[in-house]
Amino acid sequence: MTAALQLTGLSKTFPVGRKLFGGASGRVKAVHPITLTVEQGETLGIVGESGCGKSTLARMLVGLLTPTEGRIEIEGAALDTADPAEFGKRIQYVFQDPISSLNPRKTVRQIMEAPLKLLHGMDRAERGRRIAEIFDSVNLREEFLDRYPHEFSGGQAQRIGIARALAAQARILILDEPVSALDVSVQAQVLNLLADLKREFDLTYLFISHDLAVVEAVSDRIAVLYFGSVVEIGPAEQIFSAPRHPYTRLLADSAPVVGRPLTEPEAKGTELPDPLNPPPGCAFAARCPRATEVCRDNVPPLEPDAGAGAAACFHPLAE
């Protein structure tokens, strides 16, 4: 079986600071080369804190950003065009802020029709039928179609965003913090809907979030991003209970859990390294209690461990 999504050495470097005449004065590596496989029907969770490159990665995957290096293969076929429409048929995106991802001056019907018309060239009757089908599967009433986005609550707007992604008939969805703007009680509704849709349409998800508990609840595997690199990847049920990378453990220890006393998990500064002047070795070394000389000078490779996971650490934590 071919993988749904295969990334090989995908990286992104942004030029920063402009000199008077052309040319950038510096470069920031937002995403270090990432090699990753997402299997058909899998949900891969991606967690990381702000500035770790998870949104840059997601935008590259749907063609909104051109990768600096590396390649993206979807269901075995390479996608090297920088044309979002070409990506759009195979991979779609659900945005974090449901309201701002809908054009305030278009009706929901106009928003829903665009992918059907432009990506699949459906005629009017066919579009109407398809929209009705999709709305049914995301539990939205058809009477919503002639309203404008501002008339909806966050949860409803997010369903419209999901419906739009489904309309493109892509089999892979990038979910970029799809519930972090929603209230807890609504968040669960949307997450459960996503799980149902996945089963119904045989979808593959890339679920990006900063909320460890949410990611754990929906994912099969989880990749932890730090400073633009995958530092650990592993099965969802193990990665936070038995972390191998010290950063994963720090994340797991920091998440507020009912019944665990309040402790400061880390005494040192939590600043990320300066992206303009990245450290030569492991980016986490300055915060890491286990760091040694070798960590400060060399970048640890992502090496598979005994189980199903892999960690980029010279001194991984024991089980």
Add this chain to the structure above:
Amino acid sequence: MMAFLRLLARNRLALVGGVMLSLVVLLALVTPLLPLAPPNVTATGDRFLPPFSEGALLGTDHLGRDLLSRLLWGTRLSLAVGFAAAIVAATLGAAIGIIAGFYGGRTDNVIMRGVDMLMAFPYILLALAIVAALGPGLFNALIAVAAVNVPFFARNIRGITVGIAHKEFVDAARLSGMSNARIILTEILPNVIPVIVIAMSTTIGWMILETAGLSFLGLGSQPPVADLGSMLGEARSALITNPHTSVVPGVMILIIVMSINLLGDGIRDALDPRLKSGALSRPMAATRVDRQGAVPAATGAGLLEVRGLETQFHVKDRVYRAVGGVDLAVKPGECLGIIGESGSGKSVTALSVMGLVASPPGIVTGGAAYYDGDDLIGAPYARLRAMRGRNVAYIFQDPQATLHPLYRVGDQLIEAMQVHQPVSNSAARAKALALLRDVRIPNAEQRLSDYPHEMSGGMRQRVGIAMALANDPEVIIADEPTTALDVTVQAQVLSLLDDLRRSRGLAIVFITHDFGVVAQLCDRVAVMYAGRIVEEGTTREILEMPRHPYTARLMACVPELGQGKRKLASIPGLPPVVDRLPPGCAFADRCPKAQPVCREGDIPLDGEGMRRVRCLFPETGLREVAE
């Protein structure tokens, strides 16, 4: 559209301008139908007839032509040229602006530098140069006026477009297969049009003036055809002897430009989203208080005690009961958590205490907030101001928004102290340094001279906490202080707050939507739903055995770390809108245990001591929820 017209009509001056302009435009339109003397036929025998002469209502000019006729025909021409120039300038300018803003990068640079060069010339010089090149004539004057105004539109629209082009819905449109041209036409343009209209409505009068100016100089309309500018120009030599020849076109120009400007300002106010949201209607310094009924007395239950607080928002004819009777108390050294979803009234409750709810539209309509026995609701502004930050300090969710971006954080800390205490600069500086160290900011000395944007989110929130501590307040109200922070930073900020309340005996009111945070920090918890407390008790009691069905179900919705992949519980439906609260329990529509009696009358917050629940059929154990 109707709402826009209503908004516009409410502005009296704009209405006057609109009526005046409509009259002028109407007159100009019907001019060919009116029984007027021919405007261009000279009759030198009748030169300089004064106004109200027979056969010439407004008199005649130096060639004996009827001024009324010339005025109306001239107005017609001036309006037509002015509007045409405005439309040409707006269309070209908007097209340039949208393209520059949408494509960005080099395209933007090249286009905008060109526009800058155009702007670098004084407009009249530029217009003169254009007319000189093309030759005099009204059409060329139109081109000149339009060209001179293109940069104004281009710059305005470009700015707006840059903002819109980075919105998520544009990315979504790309992924829906839209080409750039289609995105510009269907996604960007509809969002830019209000700005184009605003810019046009405020500049059209100016363009009519510029056209008149060129005609006045003899570069616009050519004799014998009249427009307002050329009429003025021809009357110039008789300004002293026969002033009416100048006054007639002059008054018309005044009327047109005045009415367009008044109407334009009105349109701008009605269309501009920033003005619509009330950003310019300055809120009062303290929330309005209009208490009905008796004020509940203090019971001495805590240092800060809120009794029966009711806060409403009056928007148009709707009344939103954001807070509908809340009782809270917090003792020194204690941390009270208020938990609820968005719209539950938790933030409004906290802001009402110190009169920080924006008025209009907010009004405190009942209850009291006692600080050490004194009621703060309705206290004079001077007293509130002396207490804000001094006795009761706030920490807000977004430290980026609460710190002033143009001042160094050290100066902001020092200012916060000097507002309340007569401390010298050096003493305040030393205290600021100590505060930054207290909130564990590394290199505090250097950080004092940082600007907020030079700090990370976690660091900024620490500065926010340091500022709250600056005057050694007794109560801190923290409104979702860690929601915008990463988990590792959140853990640090929480443990910092916990240390501070233990070491300084602070009373903390901690507002959040996160049960994990509540569990770790708070001693007691109040759960809010639709503006009221539905359950309160110690943190342990609530978390181990929630009694209100809402609390129980909300807790079940929260995924907890360490349980693997699973289906999550959810609450069907949405919270009620607080301007149409149902009678009885607000949660009844979403509650599986609701009975008809739940919807009938007010349900009291009942219980023993501090453990109370607002429910007729409270849960008896967690099992029940799980099943």
